[in-house]
Amino acid sequence: MKTKNKNLFSPSLWSDKDIAIKISKEIKNKAEMFFKKTGKKPSMMEVCGTHTMAIARSGIRQLIGDYVNLISGPGCPVCVTSQGDIDRIIEFSKFNDVIIATFGDMMKVKGSEGYDLNDIRIKGGDVRIVYSPMDCLELARENRGKNIVFVGVGFETTAPTIAAAVKKAYEDKINNFFVAPLFKLVPPALRFLLDSKISKIDGFILPGHVSVIIGSRAYDFLKEEYKIPSVIAGFEPLDILRAADMILSYLIEGKEVFGVEYERAVKSEGNRVALDIMNEVFKVSDAYWRAIGVIKKSGYSFSDKFEKFDAFKKYGISYREKAEPKGCLCGKILLGLSKPSDCPLFGKKCVPEDAIGPCMVSSEGACAAWYKYGVKK
Amino acid sequence: MCLSVPAKIMKLEKDKALVDFGGSQREVSMMLLPEAKIGDYVLVHAGFAIQLLEESDAKKTLDAFKEIYENEK
Numbered sequence: 132m133k134t135k136n137k138n139l140f141s142p143s144l145w146s147d148k149d150i151a152i153k154i155s156k157e158i159k160n161k162a163e164m165f166f167k168k169t170g171k172k173p174s175m176m177e178v179c180g181t182h183t184m185a186i187a188r189s190g191i192r193q194l195i196g197d198y199v200n201l202i203s204g205p206g207c208p209v210c211v212t213s214q215g216d217i218d219r220i221i222e223f224s225k226f227n228d229v230i231i232a233t234f235g236d237m238m239k240v241k242g243s244e245g246y247d248l249n250d251i252r253i254k255g256g257d258v259r260i261v262y263s264p265m266d267c268l269e270l271a272r273e274n275r276g277k278n279i280v281f282v283g284v285g286f287e288t289t290a291p292t293i294a295a296a297v298k299k300a301y302e303d304k305i306n307n308f309f310v311a312p313l314f315k316l317v318p319p320a321l322r323f324l325l326d327s328k329i330s331k332i333d334g335f336i337l338p339g340h341v342s343v344i345i346g347s348r349a350y351d352f353l354k355e356e357y358k359i360p361s362v363i364a365g366f367e368p369l370d371i372l373r374a375a376d377m378i379l380s381y382l383i384e385g386k387e388v389f390g391v392e393y394e395r396a397v398k399s400e401g402n403r404v405a406l407d408i409m410n411e412v413f414k415v416s417d418a419y420w421r422a423i424g425v426i427k428k429s430g431y432s433f434s435d436k437f438e439k440f441d442a443f444k445k446y447g448i449s450y451r452e453k454a455e456p457k458g459c460l461c462g463k464i465l466l467g468l469s470k471p472s473d474c475p476l477f478g479k480k481c482v483p484e485d486a487i488g489p490c491m492v493s494s495e496g497a498c499a500a501w502y503k504y505g506v507k508k
Numbered sequence: 509m510c511l512s513v514p515a516k517i518m519k520l521e522k523d524k525a526l527v528d529f530g531g532s533q534r535e536v537s538m539m540l541l542p543e544a545k546i547g548d549y550v551l552v553h554a555g556f557a558i559q560l561l562e563e564s565d566a567k568k569t570l571d572a573f574k575e576i577y578e579n580e581k
Binding site: 153157289338394396398 | 511530551
């Protein structure tokens with residue numbers, strides 16, 4: 132592998148087939164050793180939806196799936212948004228002075244009444260897809276008589292970008308921009324999975340880009356309290372395979388339990404500027420997770436100083452618990468208890484063009500990943 | 509949704525930068541990464557540069573792959 136004079140971040144360098152095969156062989160050897168020791172296949176959860184997609188796209192599941200159980204976790208932000216919160220978002224369309232702004236992933240998640248933001252737009256509602264939360268400020272300037280409500284869905288990677296847009300709006304005195312705060316935090320979700328013992332996980336492939344923001348030290352509790360093998364991984368095929376191999380080493384040798392594979396991007400302290408801006412604009416609060424319910428201190432709401440940006444408060448939209456779509460296994464899939472292929476609706480009544488549950492809607496949902504890349508088991 | 513893409517900073521002006529994603533270019537906010545300089549590689553997420561990418565660390569990891577798995581058959 133020649134690396135001189137090359138862009139060292141080019142995906143081709145991180146997808147080298149020969150090395151991928153070599154790492155896979157090592158994974159197979161170690162997984163067999165683990166099997167001899169414990170009588171079971173090692174199970175690893177990829178917590179992040181972007182990893183779920185990368186694993187399906189690159190064929191890693193076909194490469195090592197016979198030796199290692201790869202389980203998708205609650206790491207697709209659209210998927211973990213509770214049905215009650217989806218309904219709250221849709222409720223904004225009932226106000227004539229609102230323009231709903233959202234990332235594209237949210238457009239086709241159905242509310243309890245059977246329609247989504249895309250349906251609302253088709254019927255003439257004002258729903259805009261934005262690339263960046265910053266685009267909302269432009270929308271706000273261009274539409275003075277309207278209020279822009281941005282759907283604030285995302286983990287720690289996305290939350291600082293929204294916090295930055297809110298801070299900018301505050302400084303520029305833009306008073307027609309609001310955010311529906313539905314942020315989720317990864318470490319409390321990991322704690323929930325481990326404490327509840329509902330999913331059988333031997334190791335975590337930890338989310339690379341969440342970790343860019345929160346830093347590797349945010350997982351010290353995994354090392355110190357739970358002693359569960361965990362590796363922060365990048366998103367290219369070699370990154371994911373290497374992380375899986377590192378986890379297996381930890382399982383077999385039992386010396387270390389924590390590592391950072393994604394060293395080129397993840398620092399121990401994370402992104403200090405992003406963390407500071409989130410601390411200023413948000414405060415940690417309880418959040419509703421699909422299929423789980425409330426996890427304490429697992430989300431963000433606005434700090435007192437920025438409370439006027441809260442779209443739910445502005446429009447008096449409160450939370451009500453709603454039932455999951457009938458027959459949908461999304462909740463169990465998010466907890467690693469079921470695989471997409473276990474769901475009787477998967478690929479039949481539930482397809483990306485006409486999805487029943489959010490795991491098939493979001494481009495990072497486990498069902499969407501399996502469907503798109505033809506994963507069978 | 510946590511998809512972030514490496515890009516190279518071509519121009520910098522106040523808290524905005526023009527970055528190149530291996531051919532296509534766009535403007536991104538530098539509010540979350542004020543220390544970055546022209547020529548740096550950064551990760552871009554939702555229109556924001558969120559982290560500097562370290563070439564030395566990338567090389568270290570790529571070399572490690574080669575070294576660790578060299579003797580695999």
